[in-house]
Amino acid sequence: MKQLVASRMERCIGCHSCSLACARLVHKCLSWENAGIRIQSSGGLSTGFLAKVCLTCDPPPCAAACPTGSLKARKGGGVVQQKKLCIQCGKCAAACPVEAIALDRLGNPYVCIHCGSCVDFCPHDCLEMREVEA
Amino acid sequence: MISPTFRILEVNLSSGRSAIRSMPGVETCLGGSGLAARLHLDLAKPHLAWDDPAQPLIFAIGPLTGFFPLMSKSVCAFTSPLHSQYAESHAGGRSALALRFTGLDALIVTGRSERPVVLHLGCNVIELLDAGYLWGKDALTTGKLLRSILKGSGHRTIIRIGPAGENKSAMACINVDTYRHFGRLGGGAVMGAKNLKAIAIEGNGSQDLPAGKDYSALYADIFRKLTDTDMMRKYHNLGTASNLEALNELKALPWRNLQATSDPGITGISGQRFADDTLLRNAACSGCPVGCIHIGFVREKFHADNQYLYRQVGYDYEPIFATGSMLGLTKAPEVLTVMDEVEKVGLDVMSAGVALAWATEALEHGLVSVEQTGVGLRFGEVEGYLKAMPMLAGGVNEFWRLLAAGTMAAARHYGGQDFACVLGQEMAGYATGEVFYVAQSLGLRHSHLDTGAYSYDQSNAPKDVTKALEFLLEDERERVVLTSMVACLFARKVYDPDTLRQCLTVLGGREIADGLDKAGSRIQNLRWQARIANGYDPFQVKIPKRFLEVSTWKGQTDPQYLENLRLAYAKAIKEMSGQGN
Ligand code: SF4
Ligand code: SF4
Ligand code: SF4
Numbered sequence: 001m002k003q004l005v006a007s008r009m010e011r012c013i014g015c016h017s018c019s020l021a022c023a024r025l026v027h028k029c030l031s032w033e034n035a036g037i038r039i040q041s042s043g044g045l046s047t048g049f050l051a052k053v054c055l056t057c058d059p060p061p062c063a064a065a066c067p068t069g070s071l072k073a074r075k076g077g078g079v080v081q082q083k084k085l086c087i088q089c090g091k092c093a094a095a096c097p098v099e100a101i102a103l104d105r106l107g108n109p110y111v112c113i114h115c116g117s118c119v120d121f122c123p124h125d126c127l128e129m130r131e132v133e134a
Numbered sequence: 135m136i137s138p139t140f141r142i143l144e145v146n147l148s149s150g151r152s153a154i155r156s157m158p159g160v161e162t163c164l165g166g167s168g169l170a171a172r173l174h175l176d177l178a179k180p181h182l183a184w185d186d187p188a189q190p191l192i193f194a195i196g197p198l199t200g201f202f203p204l205m206s207k208s209v210c211a212f213t214s215p216l217h218s219q220y221a222e223s224h225a226g227g228r229s230a231l232a233l234r235f236t237g238l239d240a241l242i243v244t245g246r247s248e249r250p251v252v253l254h255l256g257c258n259v260i261e262l263l264d265a266g267y268l269w270g271k272d273a274l275t276t277g278k279l280l281r282s283i284l285k286g287s288g289h290r291t292i293i294r295i296g297p298a299g300e301n302k303s304a305m306a307c308i309n310v311d312t313y314r315h316f317g318r319l320g321g322g323a324v325m326g327a328k329n330l331k332a333i334a335i336e337g338n339g340s341q342d343l344p345a346g347k348d349y350s351a352l353y354a355d356i357f358r359k360l361t362d363t364d365m366m367r368k369y370h371n372l373g374t375a376s377n378l379e380a381l382n383e384l385k386a387l388p389w390r391n392l393q394a395t396s397d398p399g400i401t402g403i404s405g406q407r408f409a410d411d412t413l414l415r416n417a418a419c420s421g422c423p424v425g426c427i428h429i430g431f432v433r434e435k436f437h438a439d440n441q442y443l444y445r446q447v448g449y450d451y452e453p454i455f456a457t458g459s460m461l462g463l464t465k466a467p468e469v470l471t472v473m474d475e476v477e478k479v480g481l482d483v484m485s486a487g488v489a490l491a492w493a494t495e496a497l498e499h500g501l502v503s504v505e506q507t508g509v510g511l512r513f514g515e516v517e518g519y520l521k522a523m524p525m526l527a528g529g530v531n532e533f534w535r536l537l538a539a540g541t542m543a544a545a546r547h548y549g550g551q552d553f554a555c556v557l558g559q560e561m562a563g564y565a566t567g568e569v570f571y572v573a574q575s576l577g578l579r580h581s582h583l584d585t586g587a588y589s590y591d592q593s594n595a596p597k598d599v600t601k602a603l604e605f606l607l608e609d610e611r612e613r614v615v616l617t618s619m620v621a622c623l624f625a626r627k628v629y630d631p632d633t634l635r636q637c638l639t640v641l642g643g644r645e646i647a648d649g650l651d652k653a654g655s656r657i658q659n660l661r662w663q664a665r666i667a668n669g670y671d672p673f674q675v676k677i678p679k680r681f682l683e684v685s686t687w688k689g690q691t692d693p694q695y696l697e698n699l700r701l702a703y704a705k706a707i708k709e710m711s712g713q714g715n
Contacts, residue, residue, distance in 0.1 A: 013425035015418035016231070016289075017203070017357070024343060024350060030200055031340035032231060032289050032420065040289075048415070105257060105338060123361050123423035 001076035002129040004114045006037070006051035011124040014039055014049045021121035027110065034104050036112030037127075051126070054078050054100040054112040062111070065095035071111070076132045078114055135342050136160065136197045136643035140169060140239040145253060145260065147328055148187055148245030152260050161646045161653065165196030166620035167222060168657035169240055170211035171664040174220055177242065180668045184213040185302060185327035187246035193233065193333075194241075196620040197646065198637050200234040200341070201349075203357050204625035206421040208233060209617060210316040212324040216304040216540050216559055219668035221319035222579050222661070226419030226622060227311030228337070232291035235337030247329040254284065256336030265331040272296045272478035273309040276332060284334055289420070294332035295322040296480020298527035302326050303538040305485035305526070305560075309477070313417060313427050313448035317482040318581060319559060349640045356637075359628050361423050369426040369624050370416060374451035375405030377563075378459070384592065385686045386566045388455065390462045390513045391491035392555050392680050395565045399464030403454055408466050414446060422622060426450075432470040447474045452582075455563030456487025460555075461494070462513030472519050479527035488560035489541045490522055496550045506533045552679035566591035567688060568696040569602050571681050576672045576703050578610075578661050583623055585609040594688070597695045603702045607658075607710075614661065615654040662711035672704035 022035035032038070037053040056077030063071045063079050070085035071092050088107030093099075102110045116129045139156040146152070163172045170192050177190040192211040199205050208230040214221035233241065236257055243253065250265040263283075268276055273296035280292050291311055298306035299322030306322025307315045316322075325331070343349055360366055368376060381387040382400040389397045401407065412430035419427070433444040447470045457463065457472040476483045494511040496502045504510050508531060511518040529535040537544040545554040555561045557571055558580030564570050566588045573587030574580055582588060585606050595601060612631075613623065621629050629637075631650065638647040646653070677700065682691045 013416050013418040013427075014420070015423050015425060016420045017423045020200075020421065023340065024353065028343055029340045030343055031235065032337065033235075034340045038289075104340065121357060121423070123425065 001132050002114065002116065003056050003076065003078065003132050004037070004053060004112055004116060004119070004127060005130045006053050006127055007130070008124070008126045009049060009051055012039065012049040012051070012126045013124060014041060015123065017121045017123065018051075018118040018127060021118040022112075025117040026113070026115060033102055034108075034110050035102070036110060037118055038102060052099055052102075054114070055098055056114070056132070061095045061097065062092040062101060065091040067091065071109075074114070079111060081111060081113060083108075135344060136638065136641045136646065140165070141237060142173075142240045142242060143238050143255070143260070144242040144244065146245040147243060147247040147251065147253075147262070147330060150262055160197065160643075161649055162656060163660065164615070164618035164646065164653055164657065165199070165239055166194050166209045166618040167614055167661060168618040168653070169194040169196075170209045170222060171220070171657065171661040173240060173242060174211050175660070175664045175667060177244070178213055178220070178668070184215050184218045185323070187328070188244065189213045189324070191243040191321075191324050191328065191330075192240060193229070194620075195230050195233045195239060196618050197641070197643060198619045198621070198634075200231050200421055201641060202353060202637055203360055204422050204424065204622045204628070205619055206230050206419040207617070207620045207622050209620055210308065210321050212321055213668065214304070215302060215320040215323040217670070219670050220661070220664040221321070223308075223316040223318050223321050224583075224617060224620070225308070225310045225314045225316045226422070227314035228289060228291035228420045229293060229310050229314075229335070230620065231420040232289065232335040232337035234341065235339045236335055237339050237341075241333075243328060243330065243333075246327065250329050250331050252280065252332045252334060253330060254334050257339040259336065268331045269300060270297065273480040274312065274478050277309070277312055280332055280334055286336065288336050288338050290334055290336045292332060292334050295325045296478060296527065297524070298480040298538070299323055299326040301527065301529050301538070303481065303527060303529060304540050305482050305489065305538060306480055307482040309480060313429065314419065315482070317484065318579065320482075322480055344641060352636055352640050356628060356633065357423065360625065365627055366424045366624065370424050372405035372409055373426055373428040375408050375428065375449060375454055377405070377451045378454055379404040379406070381564070381566075382459075384566070386564060386592075387459050388555065388561065388563055388565045389459045391460065391495045391553060392561075392565060392684060393495075395684060395686055397459065397464075399462070400459075402464035403458040403466055403469055408449055408454070412449075412466050412470060419622070424624065426624060430466070430470050432467040432474075434471070445470065445474045447477065449473060452563055453483040453487075456484045457519070460487050460491045460563075461519055463516055463519070464514070468516040472516065472523070475520055475523040479524050481523065481527050484562055485541075485560040486523065486526060488555050489526065489537050489544075490519055492541045492545065492550065492554050493522070493537060495553055496548060499550065501549045502533060506531075508533075554678050555680060556678060557681075558675065564588035564591075565684050565686060567686060568597070568692060568699060569606070571677050571691070571696060572699045572703055573606055575675050575677050576700065576707060578665055583613070585613065597692060599695070599698045599702050602699055603706060606703060607706060611654050611658045614658050615650060618653075618657055659710045659712065662707055666711040666713060672707040673701070675700070675704070
């Protein structure tokens with residue numbers, strides 16, 4: 001089982017290429033927020049960047065909070081998502097301790113499903129897919 | 135997807151009301167430069183002063199903004215306090231994507247607020263926030279305060295001014311997200327005149343993408359070209375600062391108010407020196423994987439007991455030229471300290487550096503006295519320049535008020551026009567020869583980016599007026615298409631016309647793609663119309679004597695070639711604006 005890990009964020013230049021890739025390839029939209037990974041300046045642009053991304057809790061509190069089973073525990077940590085079960089209640093985002101779930105203006109949640117599509121779009125190798133025991 | 139109409143938000147600061155409208159014409163004015171010129175022609179009032187509340191401040195993005203890498207710039211247009219004519223300035227940061235994700239192609243600000251305000255925008259917010267407590271704050275502090283005032287976790291751009299803008303200096307820049315700027319021609323003063331301290335734009339919306347795989351495949355293809363090949367290496371490696379050594383070698387780097395074009399002091403301010411001794415890290419505009427922003431650091435002992443503070447300062451070729459070689463400063467940390475001061479007070483770094491270089495020489499010649507300037511300025515001595523920057527931004531007395539209106543305005547008053555390094559506005563850092571001097575002097579934005587004239591000079595092309603003119607006109611036309619998209623010009627080799635057509639087509643803009651060449655010529659003319667509508671006469675532009683005295687690797691400036699090219703370009707400009715004959 002592989003997981004996305006933002007392991008080298010000290011190298012990040014804040015280009016948003018990863019978020020744009022996730023939005024484009026996974027969520028089929030153009031956005032820097034409706035994506036499984038979002039980049040934030042850690043207190044003003046002048047002090048580097050942080051990635052807001054799923055840290056693969058096991059068991060995942062976001063799935064526990066989800067009333068419909070739209071988010072379910074994924075083997076090895078994190079969640080799998082079935083968008084059509086989502087009722088836009090926002091409970092998952094509130095339950096995530098690290099703000100890894102973004103809600104768009106309609107309340108749709110965006111969470112990393114650890115597919116790896118963004119990794120190749122990071123120009124500085126900040127991101128990697130890491131093997132974990134399922 | 136590309137819409138056939140522009141979506142434009144107009145905010146009137148006098149009434150506090152806003153209107154969103156759609157406007158046809160995407161296939162003719164594309165966006166960015168083309169859209170900005172169109173809107174300025176429609177809305178600006180040529181018979182009124184530049185700071186009249188009725189004058190518009192325009193921000194525009196293009197049809198490809200955010201959809202492809204390095205489509206990461208926005209265009210700001212206004213009536214310039216420097217020459218009271220049409221002006222365009224470009225910047226990146228997060229400004230372009232923030233506008234895109236707010237669903238706007240352009241933002242127009244008119245009117246004047248009674249009290250200082252911050253305009254706060256997003257998909258579901260348009261509000262004016264009282265900013266009395268921000269007035270007088272420097273541009274960096276303003277950014278920090280606004281980040282904490284405007285809560286929320288999303289991405290936003292914060293576009294703001296420092297004291298120079300508040301004081302309506304013709305050299306005031308608009309700071310974008312700390313490290314980028316709508317630098318030139320006094321956009322900051324236009325915000326100041328409107329009592330508009332900042333514009334914060336939340337990009338909290340998203341856009342649809344075309345179905346199928348073609349778009350993603352084209353994106354990936356362009357992304358690879360930009361990141362896997364050497365094409366962009368120059369920009370993220372040493373960055374534009376690598377030009378310092380190269381131009382010094384060519385005897386084309388302006389030193390000490392262009393009294394020399396090369397100097398052994400280069401070793402202290404070369405791109406390599408900045409990288410080795412000061413480079414902290416790189417950063418990028420949103421949507422650009424290249425990351426050309428170079429952030430240097432300098433630490434400063436402020437107390438004998440080993441108490442230090444440190445500054446992080448974005449550097450590039452132009453700021454190093456303007457606050458380094460032009461002022462005779464040859465220590466990278468000192469140059470960064472001056473740049474940091476410029477950043478805070480919100481001046482355009484090129485104009486400010488060149489203005490102080492002139493002031494230094496004017497003091498040397500006794501045209502002005504230390505009593506008048508209130509501070510002694512000597513090439514190579516950093517203290518004076520650090521003190522002078524806030525005086526220039528604040529217009530603290532008659533001398534500094536005159537200088538803040540432009541170096542030539544001050545020179546007209548005090549003398550010293552011969553050595554005012556002004557090419558339409560304060561020069562950019564290229565003493566490369568006749569074609570550059572003419573191009574910046576007459577060019578639409580008086581910018582080194584209007585055309586690649588400085589590289590034309592460096593190609594050692596023969597002194598042929600017809601050929602040089604042809605280059606200027608064609609290069610301008612190509613760049614106008616790019617700045618209408620709005621691409622970063624660093625990507626100009628990747629975004630050739632065919633690639634641009636593919637990008638437009640894949641987003642459903644087939645007709646726009648087909649008419650791209652025609653649109654380019656039309657926009658080129660449109661911009662000149664906008665410029666000439668306010669009374670620009672290219673024949674009146676003079677090139678100061680200092681530029682004739684310059685000696686480069688090619689030898690001394692050829693006055694005849696310079697004059698012939700100046701007249702030929704002026705004539706061509708008149709023709710493009712529809713006033714030729
Ligand atoms: S989204 Fe948040 S709560 Fe859910 S598994 Fe990931 S880190 Fe844990
Ligand atoms: S791994 Fe996949 S889902 Fe997670 S952020 Fe990257 S692209 Fe998005
Ligand atoms: S793609 Fe890499 S460098 Fe760019 S924002 Fe994402 S993590 Fe940072």
